[in-house]
Amino acid sequence: MTDLWTDLRSASRDQLLVRGAALVGALLFTLSFVAAGGGGAVSWTGLVVLSLLVVVQPHTIAPALFVVFAAASWWVGVDGPWHWALLPAALGLMLVHVGTALAASVPAQAPLPASVLRRWALRTGVVAAVTVGVWGAAGALVALATGAGGAVPGIVGLALAGGCLVAYLRHVGSSS
Amino acid sequence: MSSSLDDRWRPTPALVRAVALVVLTVPVALLWRRPDLLVLAAPAAVVLAWSVATRPRQVPARRLALSHAQVREGEQVLALVDVEPVGGADLLATALSPAPYVEGVPLERQGRVDDEDGLPVLHASAVEDAHGPLVGGQRRLLVGVRVTRWGVRRIGPAQVAAASAWGSYRWGPVRLEPLGLRVLPEPTVFDSSAPAPRPRGLVGAHRSARPGEGTEFATLRPFQVGDRLRRIHWPRSTRGDGELYVTSSYADQDTHVALLVDAHYDLGRSGGVKGRASSLDRSVRAAGAIAEHFLQQGDRVSLRVLSARTPLTVPQGTGKRHGVRILDTLCRVVPGVVEQVDPRRVHLGVDAGTLVVMISALVSPDAVTQAAMLARRGLSVVVVDALVDPEEGTVVESAERDPLARAAWRIRMLERDREIRAVQAQGVPVVPWLGPGSLDAVLRQLGRRRGAGRLP
Numbered sequence: 001m002t003d004l005w006t007d008l009r010s011a012s013r014d015q016l017l018v019r020g021a022a023l024v025g026a027l028l029f030t031l032s033f034v035a036a037g038g039g040g041a042v043s044w045t046g047l048v049v050l051s052l053l054v055v056v057q058p059h060t061i062a063p064a065l066f067v068v069f070a071a072a073s074w075w076v077g078v079d080g081p082w083h084w085a086l087l088p089a090a091l092g093l094m095l096v097h098v099g100t101a102l103a104a105s106v107p108a109q110a111p112l113p114a115s116v117l118r119r120w121a122l123r124t125g126v127v128a129a130v131t132v133g134v135w136g137a138a139g140a141l142v143a144l145a146t147g148a149g150g151a152v153p154g155i156v157g158l159a160l161a162g163g164c165l166v167a168y169l170r171h172v173g174s175s176s
Numbered sequence: 177m178s179s180s181l182d183d184r185w186r187p188t189p190a191l192v193r194a195v196a197l198v199v200l201t202v203p204v205a206l207l208w209r210r211p212d213l214l215v216l217a218a219p220a221a222v223v224l225a226w227s228v229a230t231r232p233r234q235v236p237a238r239r240l241a242l243s244h245a246q247v248r249e250g251e252q253v254l255a256l257v258d259v260e261p262v263g264g265a266d267l268l269a270t271a272l273s274p275a276p277y278v279e280g281v282p283l284e285r286q287g288r289v290d291d292e293d294g295l296p297v298l299h300a301s302a303v304e305d306a307h308g309p310l311v312g313g314q315r316r317l318l319v320g321v322r323v324t325r326w327g328v329r330r331i332g333p334a335q336v337a338a339a340s341a342w343g344s345y346r347w348g349p350v351r352l353e354p355l356g357l358r359v360l361p362e363p364t365v366f367d368s369s370a371p372a373p374r375p376r377g378l379v380g381a382h383r384s385a386r387p388g389e390g391t392e393f394a395t396l397r398p399f400q401v402g403d404r405l406r407r408i409h410w411p412r413s414t415r416g417d418g419e420l421y422v423t424s425s426y427a428d429q430d431t432h433v434a435l436l437v438d439a440h441y442d443l444g445r446s447g448g449v450k451g452r453a454s455s456l457d458r459s460v461r462a463a464g465a466i467a468e469h470f471l472q473q474g475d476r477v478s479l480r481v482l483s484a485r486t487p488l489t490v491p492q493g494t495g496k497r498h499g500v501r502i503l504d505t506l507c508r509v510v511p512g513v514v515e516q517v518d519p520r521r522v523h524l525g526v527d528a529g530t531l532v533v534m535i536s537a538l539v540s541p542d543a544v545t546q547a548a549m550l551a552r553r554g555l556s557v558v559v560v561d562a563l564v565d566p567e568e569g570t571v572v573e574s575a576e577r578d579p580l581a582r583a584a585w586r587i588r589m590l591e592r593d594r595e596i597r598a599v600q601a602q603g604v605p606v607v608p609w610l611g612p613g614s615l616d617a618v619l620r621q622l623g624r625r626r627g628a629g630r631l632p
Contacts, residue, residue, distance in 0.1 A: 002292050010289035010297040064193040071201050071216055080210045087215075093197075094219035101190035101343035107271045107301035111283050115305045116267060123341070127222045134218040138211040157206040165199070171228060 004056050007108045014112035018103045019055050022063070025095025026051035029070055032089035038077030047073065054096060059104035067093055082142040087135045091128055098124050182350055185232050191344035194224040227344030232264025239314075240334050240352035246504065249326045249362045250449040252281055257336050257352065258314035261306065265347070267339040270317045271301035275330045275354070277448055281320035306338065324448030326361035326460055326507050330354045360503040361457075362449055363464035394424045432478065432492050433470045434526045435502075437463050438536030438543040439483035442511040443563060444572040455537040455572065458562040460506045462535050462609045467502045471495065478526075479505055482543065485512030513540065531556045533615075537563040538606070539588065544595045551604045558618050559599070563592075564608035 011019070030047045033039055039047075046069055053062040070093060102120055106112065197220040205213035236259050243254035257270045272280070280300030289297045302317045317336070323329045332354030338347045396412055399420035407422040442456035453461070467477045471494060478492035479502050488505050490498075526532055532550050536543040538561055551557045563571045571592075574585035596606050605618045 006289060006291050006297060010299070012283075059189065061189065064189060064196055067193060067197050067220070068200060071197060071213065074216060075204060075208075075210065075213055078212070080208075080212050082212055086212050090216050090219060093216060094223075097190065097193060097220060097223065098342070101188070104188065104190065105267055105339035105343035105346065106269045106303045109280075109282075109297065109299050110269065110271070110301040110303040112303055113305045113308070115308065116303070119266075119305075119307075123226075127219050127226075130222050131215070131219050135215050138215050141211060154206045154209065158203060161202045161206070168228060 001056075008056055011108040012111045014117065015103060015106070015108045015110075018099050018112070019058060020099075022058060022096050022099030022103065023051060023055045025092040025097075025099060026054055026066060027092070028095065029089050029092030032085040032092060033070070033074060033077065036074075036078045036083045036085040036089070039073050040077075043069075043073040043077060054100060058100035063096060063100040066096060082139050086138075087132065090131050090135065094124070094127060094131060098127075182348055184235055185340070185345045185347045188339070188343055188346045190342065191224070191227055194220040194227070194344070198224055223342050223344070227340065227342045230264050230341045231345055232262055232338075232340050232347070234262040234264075235347060236260040236262045236265070236338065238336050238350065238352060240332060240336075240355060242331060242355055242357055244357070246358035246360060246507075247323060248360050249323060252320055252322045253331070253357060255300075255319040255321060255331055255334060255355075257302075257317040257319070257334055258311070259317065259336060259338065261310060261313075261315050262338075264340050264345075265306040265338045266341045267343075268304045268306050268315055268317055268336070269301065269338070270319060270334050270336045271349075272298065272319055272321065272332055272334050273354075274298045274300075275332070277323060277325035277327070277446075278329055278331060279322045279324060281322055283320075323357065323359045324450065325446055325457070326359050327510075328508060329357045329359050331357050358504060358507050360500075360507050361460045361464045363461055363468050363503075396421045397424050398422075431470075432476045432527075432530045433466070434492075434530050434532045435463050435467060435477065435479045436532060436534040436536075436543075436546070437479065437481045437506070437509065438534065438538075438540060438562075439481050439486065439509045439511050440513050440540040440542065441537055443537055443539065445575060453565075455539075455562045456509065456511055458566075458609055459535045459537070459560075460509055462560055462562065462614075464503050464506055466533055466535075466615075468499050471499045477502065481505070481509050482546075483509060483512045485510040526550065526555060528554065531558070531619075533558050533560065535560040535562055535609070537561070538592055538596060539563065541595065544599050547604050548599050548602050551599075551602055557604045558615060559604055559606045560614070561596070561606055561608045566608065566610050569608070 008016075008019075026047070030044065030051065033047070034044065047066070050062065050066040050069060054066050056062075070089075074089065098120065102112075198217050201213045201217040202221075205211065205217070238260065239258045241256045241258070243256060247253050255270075255272055259268050272278075274295070278298075278300075279296075280298045282299035291297055300319050300321055302319045304315060304317050306315060308315065319334075321331060332352060334352040334354075335349035336352060337349040339345070396409055399408065399422050403422045407424075409421045409423050412421040413419070437459050439456060439459065442454050444454040444457075445452065446454040446457050463479065467479065470477050474494060476492040476494050477498065479488070479490040481488040486509050488508060490502050490505050493501070532547075532555050534543065534547050534550075534557065536547075536559060538544055538559070547557055547559050565572060571589060574582045576582050576585065600606055607614060607618055
C-alpha cells in the first residue's frame with residue numbers, strides 16, 4: 001500500500017488527470033445511483049471506498065470490483081426497467097473503465113503525449129455517443145413494450161449473447 | 177532476461193473487467209427483463225468489441241542504446257529505446273531501473289518523493305504515441321538521465337512495454353539488458369603558478385636551470401660569436417664601454433609528472449558530483465585536475481593506479497587527447513586492497529627528474545612506504561592527502577555505528593598521523609587537496625631545494 005501511495009505522490013500531472021477522470025466517473029455513478037433512489041448506507045459507503053481504491057490502484061482488481069459492485073448495487077437497489085439517471089450512471093462506469101485502463105497502461109511518472117490524450121478522448125466520446133443511443137433505445141423500448149412475446153425476447157437475447165461469447169472464445173483461441 | 181510470457185501480447189485486467197461486466201450483466205438483464213442493466217454494460221461491450229477487433233498480434237523488435245559513449249559526471253545522456261512499429265499497438269512505454277548515481281531527468285517540475293526505503297523515486301520513464309513519427313523505421317522513446325559520479329555507470333536495465341487500444345492487451349514489460357556508460361571525472365578547479373621542480377625534457381613551459389633559447393630573462397652578458405642579432409640589448413650597449421651586450425634567457429623545458437593514485441580504499445560516502453566526496457572521489461578528481469593542468473603547460477604526464485582490482489597504467493604523453501585518455505582510465509578505477517605484495521618490489525616506471533604526485537588517503541601503509549622509497553631515490557615526491565575534507569579541513573568521520581569500530585577508526589587515524597609525520601621527516605611533503613594553489617608552496621620548495629635537502 002505504501003508503494004501505491006508513493007506511486008500516486010510521484011505521478012505526473014497527466015497521470016493524475018487520468019486517475020481524476022476515473023474518480024469523477026465513480027462519483028458520477030454514485031450520485032446517479034442515489035438520484036435513482038437506489039441503495040443505502042452500505043452500498044454508498046462501498047462505492048465511495050471502492051472509488052478511492054480505484055484511484056490508488058488502477059492496475060489491480062479494484063476497478064473490476066467497483067464496476068461489478070456498482071452493477072450489482074443498481075440491479076438490487078434500483079427499481080427497473082429505466083430511469084433518466086441511467087445515462088450518467090453508464091457514462092460514469094465508462095469513465096472508470098477508460099480512466100483506469102489508460103492509467104494502468106503507462107508508468108505513473110511519465111507524462112502522456114497530447115496526441116494520445118486527444119485520441120483517447122475522441123474514442124471515449126464515440127463510446128459515449130453509442131451509450132446515449134442505447135439509453136434512448138432502451139427508454140423507447142420500455143415505453144413501447146406491451147409485454148407480448150413472453151420469454152421469447154429473453155431467449156433470443158441469451159442466444160445472441162451466447163453466440164457472441166463463443167465467437168470471442170474462438171477468436172481468442174485461434175490467435176493464441 | 178524476460179520470460180516468454182512477457183514477450184507476447186496478453187489480456188490486461190481492463191479486458192478482464194470488460195468481459196466480467198458484460199458476462200455477468202447481460203444474462204441477468206435478459207432473464208430478469210432489466211434493460212437498464214444492458215445500458216450500464218453497453219460502454220464495456222463496445223470497448224470489448226473494439227479491443228478484440230483491433231487486437232495486435234505481432235511482437236515488436238526492440239533495442240536499447242545510449243546517445244553518448246562517454247560523458248563527464250553531472251552531464252546528461254539519453255537512453256534511446258527503439259521499438260518496431262506493429263499494427264494494433266496504441267501506446268509505447270519504457271522505464272529505466274534505478275542504478276547507483278543515475279538520476280532521471282523529470283520532464284515536468286516535480287518535488288522529491290522518497291520510496292519505502294527512503295530513496296528518491298526515479299523519474300526515468302517515457303511514453304510515446306505508437307502512431308507517431310518514425311526514426312529510421314522505428315518508434316523511438318527517449319529517457320533522459322543524469323549521471324552524478326565518475327566511473328563506468330550502469331544505465332538500465334530498461335523495461336519496455338506496449339498497450340493496444342483501450343489498454344486491453346499489453347506486450348511486456350520486456351527487459352532490455354543494461355549498458356555501461358563511461359563517466360569521466362569532473363576535474364576540480366586547479367591551477368598552479370609554481371613551476372615543476374626538475375624539468376628535464378627538451379621543450380616545454382618550465383624554466384631550465386641552464387641558459388638557452390627560451391622566454392624567461394636570465395641576465396645581460398657580453399656578445400659572443402653565434403649570438404643572434406635580435407638578442408642585442410641596445411640601451412646597455414650604447415651606454416657602456418663600447419662593447420655589445422645581449423640578453424640571455426633560460427631554456428624552456430618540460431617535465432614528466434607521474435601521477436600515482438592510491439585506490440586501495442574508498443573511504444566516506446560519495447554524494448555524487450554535487451554532494452559530499454569520498455576519498456576516492458577526491459583522489460580521482462584531483463588526479464584529473466593535476467593532469468589537465470600540467471598537460472596544458474606542455475608537460476608529459478603518466479598515470480599509475482594502485483589497486484588490486486584495477487591496476488591501470490597510462491604511459492607518459494602530452495596533449496589534449498592524452499588528457500582524455502587519462503580521464504578515461506581514471507573513470508575505470510575500482511578500489512581494491514593489494515594483499516601480500518611488497519611495495520618495494522612494485523615497479524612504478526619513474527626515472528630521475530620525474531615529479532611524482534601521489535594522491536592517497538594514506539590509510540594503506542603501502543602507499544606511504546612507496547612515497548618514502550621514491551623520495552629516497554632522489555625523486556621529487558608530493559603526496560596529496562585525499563582523506564582531508566577541503567571544506568572542514570579534517571579527516572572524514574567513521575560512518576560505523578558500532579562504538580568498537582569507531583574506536584578502531586580513531587586508533588587508525590592516530591597511526592596514520594604518525595606515519596605521515598614519519599614520511600614528512602624523510603623529505604616528502606604531504607598536503608591536503610584544497611583546489612587552486614594546493615601544490616604551489618610545495619612545488620616552489622622542491623624547485624629551490626634541487627638537491628638532497630629535505631623539507632621540514
